[in-house]
Amino acid sequence: MQNRLFVIVILFFTVSGLFAQSEQNITVTFNNSSLKEAVLKVETLSNKKFYFNDAWLKGHFVTKTFENESLTKVLNGLFSNTNINYVFKDGNVILLNNTYVYTDLPTDYFNEAKPDEKVIDDNNSAPIFQEEYVSQQSVQKRKLVTIGKQERNTANKSYTLSGVFKNSKTDEPLQNLSISTVDRSKYAVTDSDGRFSIRLPSGLNKLETNLLGFEKIRQDVIMYGDGNLNISLQENTESLEEVVVKSKKDANVRDAVVGVTSIDIESIKTIPLVLGERDILKVATTLPGIKTAGEGSSGFNVRGGRADQNLILLDDAVLYNPSHFLGFFSAVNPFTTGSLEIYKASIPAEYGGRLSSVFDIETKSGDMEKFKGEGSVGPITANLAVEVPVVKEKASVIAGFRATYSDWILRSLDEEELKNSQASFYDGIIKYKHNIDNNNSIQGTFYLSKDRFSITSDSIFDYSNRLISLKYGHSFNEKSRAELILVNSQYKYGINYEADANADFDFGYELNEYQAKLNLTYKLSKKHKLSYGLSSKLYSIDPGNIDPIGINSDVLSKTVDREKGLESAVYLADLFEVSDKFLLDVGLRYSFYSALGPATQNVYEEGVPKSESSIIEVKEYGNNKSIKTYGGPEYRISARYLLGNDFSVKAGFNRTIQYLHLLSTNTTQSPTDIWKLSDLNIAPQRANQYSLGFFKNLSGKDVEFSIEGYYKTMNDLLDYKIGAQLILNDDLETELLQGEGKAYGVEFLVKKNSGRFNGYLGYSYSRSQIKLDSQIMQERVNNGEFFPANYDKPHDFSVVANYKLTKRFSFSGNFTYQTGRPITYPIGRYVFAGEEQVLYSDRNQFRIPDYYRLDLGVNIEGNHKLKKLAHSFVNISVYNVLGRNNPYSVFFVNDEGQIKAYKTSIFSVPVPTVTYNFKF
Numbered sequence: 001m002q003n004r005l006f007v008i009v010i011l012f013f014t015v016s017g018l019f020a021q022s023e024q025n026i027t028v029t030f031n032n033s034s035l036k037e038a039v040l041k042v043e044t045l046s047n048k049k050f051y052f053n054d055a056w057l058k059g060h061f062v063t064k065t066f067e068n069e070s071l072t073k074v075l076n077g078l079f080s081n082t083n084i085n086y087v088f089k090d091g092n093v094i095l096l097n098n099t100y101v102y103t104d105l106p107t108d109y110f111n112e113a114k115p116d117e118k119v120i121d122d123n124n125s126a127p128i129f130q131e132e133y134v135s136q137q138s139v140q141k142r143k144l145v146t147i148g149k150q151e152r153n154t155a156n157k158s159y160t161l162s163g164v165f166k167n168s169k170t171d172e173p174l175q176n177l178s179i180s181t182v183d184r185s186k187y188a189v190t191d192s193d194g195r196f197s198i199r200l201p202s203g204l205n206k207l208e209t210n211l212l213g214f215e216k217i218r219q220d221v222i223m224y225g226d227g228n229l230n231i232s233l234q235e236n237t238e239s240l241e242e243v244v245v246k247s248k249k250d251a252n253v254r255d256a257v258v259g260v261t262s263i264d265i266e267s268i269k270t271i272p273l274v275l276g277e278r279d280i281l282k283v284a285t286t287l288p289g290i291k292t293a294g295e296g297s298s299g300f301n302v303r304g305g306r307a308d309q310n311l312i313l314l315d316d317a318v319l320y321n322p323s324h325f326l327g328f329f330s331a332v333n334p335f336t337t338g339s340l341e342i343y344k345a346s347i348p349a350e351y352g353g354r355l356s357s358v359f360d361i362e363t364k365s366g367d368m369e370k371f372k373g374e375g376s377v378g379p380i381t382a383n384l385a386v387e388v389p390v391v392k393e394k395a396s397v398i399a400g401f402r403a404t405y406s407d408w409i410l411r412s413l414d415e416e417e418l419k420n421s422q423a424s425f426y427d428g429i430i431k432y433k434h435n436i437d438n439n440n441s442i443q444g445t446f447y448l449s450k451d452r453f454s455i456t457s458d459s460i461f462d463y464s465n466r467l468i469s470l471k472y473g474h475s476f477n478e479k480s481r482a483e484l485i486l487v488n489s490q491y492k493y494g495i496n497y498e499a500d501a502n503a504d505f506d507f508g509y510e511l512n513e514y515q516a517k518l519n520l521t522y523k524l525s526k527k528h529k530l531s532y533g534l535s536s537k538l539y540s541i542d543p544g545n546i547d548p549i550g551i552n553s554d555v556l557s558k559t560v561d562r563e564k565g566l567e568s569a570v571y572l573a574d575l576f577e578v579s580d581k582f583l584l585d586v587g588l589r590y591s592f593y594s595a596l597g598p599a600t601q602n603v604y605e606e607g608v609p610k611s612e613s614s615i616i617e618v619k620e621y622g623n624n625k626s627i628k629t630y631g632g633p634e635y636r637i638s639a640r641y642l643l644g645n646d647f648s649v650k651a652g653f654n655r656t657i658q659y660l661h662l663l664s665t666n667t668t669q670s671p672t673d674i675w676k677l678s679d680l681n682i683a684p685q686r687a688n689q690y691s692l693g694f695f696k697n698l699s700g701k702d703v704e705f706s707i708e709g710y711y712k713t714m715n716d717l718l719d720y721k722i723g724a725q726l727i728l729n730d731d732l733e734t735e736l737l738q739g740e741g742k743a744y745g746v747e748f749l750v751k752k753n754s755g756r757f758n759g760y761l762g763y764s765y766s767r768s769q770i771k772l773d774s775q776i777m778q779e780r781v782n783n784g785e786f787f788p789a790n791y792d793k794p795h796d797f798s799v800v801a802n803y804k805l806t807k808r809f810s811f812s813g814n815f816t817y818q819t820g821r822p823i824t825y826p827i828g829r830y831v832f833a834g835e836e837q838v839l840y841s842d843r844n845q846f847r848i849p850d851y852y853r854l855d856l857g858v859n860i861e862g863n864h865k866l867k868k869l870a871h872s873f874v875n876i877s878v879y880n881v882l883g884r885n886n887p888y889s890v891f892f893v894n895d896e897g898q899i900k901a902y903k904t905s906i907f908s909v910p911v912p913t914v915t916y917n918f919k920f
Helices: 001-018 035-046 069-079 279-285 406-411
Strands: 027-034 050-051 063-068 086-087 092-097 139-147 158-167 180-181 187-189 195-201 203-210 218-223 231-233 260-263 312-316 337-343 357-363 374-377 382-393 396-405 422-433 440-453 459-475 480-497 503-525 528-547 563-576 582-596 599-604 613-622 626-644 647-658 660-663 674-677 684-697 703-721 736-750 757-771 795-804 807-819 826-832 835-840 851-861 871-879 887-895 898-905 911-919
Touching: 027 035, 027 069, 035 050, 035 063, 035 069, 050 582, 063 069, 092 382, 180 195, 187 703, 195 203, 218 231, 260 279, 260 826, 279 337, 279 357, 480 582, 528 674, 563 674, 660 703
Parallel strands: 050 092, 139 218, 158 231, 312 357
Antiparallel strands: 027 063, 086 092, 158 195, 180 187, 180 203, 203 218, 260 337, 337 357, 374 382, 374 911, 382 396, 396 422, 422 440, 440 459, 459 480, 480 503, 503 528, 528 563, 563 582, 582 626, 599 613, 626 647, 647 684, 660 674, 684 703, 703 736, 736 757, 757 795, 795 807, 807 851, 826 835, 851 871, 871 911, 887 898
8 A cells, every 4th residue: 555655646747747837829830841841830730849769759850730739639640540649748758669657546546456366457458478388390580560649549459460571582471370478368361361469468478389390489469459460480491390381270160150061182192093093073072062973974963963962173274074084083183183172061152153152272383493203103094293483583384284094005905896995085285373562462273174985896985074274373462452353164065976987977065155254352440351242154065966987878957046144243241250269251243144145935725735836936136135034142151159169060051043054964964965054934943041060179189070051942843754865956845844852961070190090080961953844744743742753862982091100100980871872673564555665653762782992001101311312202093802793783674574773883893993192
């Protein structure tokens, strides 16, 4: 108590001295005057002596007018945009650099703390610095930085520190760098542009950074207000023990999105797959909610959706057929791929045009410092990717090429039928990136893939993808950024048949897509981050043309009219931090589609099956004339609530619209399927998905748990009539049916990300059903009741595990179990017109046997010497170790009056593989 009375006496005399003077009103005008000139002018007009350091006033200029104002108001106006405070003392004015002198005491200053209470520092209740904190890596201390201006009301508040981390050598942004207080109570992670934002208490804060390969620093920051701090870090070449860095620690718990899967590109190299081919998309199918119709199948079924309901993007361009070898291999080069994000729900508002999912694949940027490469040689393929600096620290190129030598293998076999067959593919990609300056960058990607195969000696099939993508990025300031994207996607296939001179033909099909897209982001405040933009996409489809080969062919030339459609959209989304626990991601996308001419469209009589005889009118549309328009809002809502630091619950709702349809009479997606645009007779598909999930991490053990449930409804799904003719059909709508669907399920995943033993276990129970009901009997399937889709597999269980025995030797395994897919079986016979016929069950009422498979692998790394021409890695694996004869399909034939069932299998014996990988 005596100490406090002493403080009061001192303050009394100090305050008396501070305010024992009278102020004289001042009239003065400053026009872009330096702050020092303005202070000296006021010093003259006020007849007071000013004390200050010249360096504090440098770089500040004043343009203001004061009319008969008090000295206090004049000084407040001069220093309003600076860190300068002031105090009156004995008739003089003392300027202070970001220091505030209190002239009174807090109202509760004399309230004594109770004996059992702890008196804490209001400016920063957390420990400022823990000397006992020891890091194995040396820490560089940086000079103290003051953010904001200290004022009377700055105490007991918190402020936002934002900024950008960059590589001091290349000036490139540093992604996934963590910045935190030394006690880890506050932390943030930089995004792809190196930007961060962290909320800190008023006063002194001690921060530290962590990013593998870069120096670790400690930065002292005094926070008196919101502000920016940009930091450049040097690359760290210090030798370290093995370090495991998680780039997005707790992101699965803390992000608002639900139903999102990230594939670690580096970790998939040890997972044993067929013929040793590293395949990021095949690995995705081992995760809950992502399936295929069968082994070696093309396309993916995500949460009960069809194969055409997935938007597969490679550097923002659509990849229409993502597979080689009829579905055995992915068409995406793993050595040039940087990241893969799969959105099964919570699809961002910037994406549209598909109902079920988005596979966002991004090619990594080439190294801007040195030449490097990576490659592999396997049983049937070879792969090579190189990274080349073009302009040091500014621009680079990454290029990858992969090809198969299976044709050479087939020709070397003794089996005559195999010797005359063909099966080959290749793909190539090249990406150029240029950082023009700190605010501008440009990148371009070109991709081409081609498959060619001949199962019989008389037919040759080929299909190809071609993508071109250009992206220009510009940062307006710390808060606002924009991206302009231009892309072109092309998919085409052909069939060349030469066996019977009277029926030889050449068939071709082609789809082109052109898109322009503008994406913008704006950090409105510490609680709101906006993303918005617009896009427009033009579809052009040549549904097919056929020409005779040779003068003896009786095939007539035919070309189906081209289809065109324009799909446009605008979107707005807000990532809203409602509180520390509650995060809301709300988006609205409005899409608009118009089918365009030139075209001929049929109008059919109501209440009767669509056929040539029910056409009541034929409408003609000129070039680019609108045939039919569709559109509507697409809602994207997701929320996260933290139940603890490592435990959260998330919920989401998605509404999506799809204007493009894939038509197929096969069980799975085929290279010869055709895409069909919505038009006068075919409405777009629509879906609503509701999802709920719980996410939990085990602290300190790097183990993730999640359980998610979903329910999805779909309308206007396209199906086909029995015996439908889909190719070269001018009146395709007469072969099609439109109905509704529903899908629901529960997904469970436990994942261990690091340690000697790591991997994941996933299980899902899901159902996918279709309903084709109509008042017209001929357009009704299974009496108009829901029935299982071709890819409906209720139980799906997968285990992927790795065990690292030493630094050079590890083991890996992969086990999969799935319920057999639905099938239609014959259930009886009957006689019609004197001939015995087969009676089939309702569609998809039976199932083929369940599927299970075990794969094992051994991984051997070369020695880890730094000075080597190349570092090698050998994978020895066995696919289908148990030799399980898993049925791919079951079909029935009439053999001399008896109905016999046969099943086909893809790999019915163990398949050993040795693959050699290298880096240089």
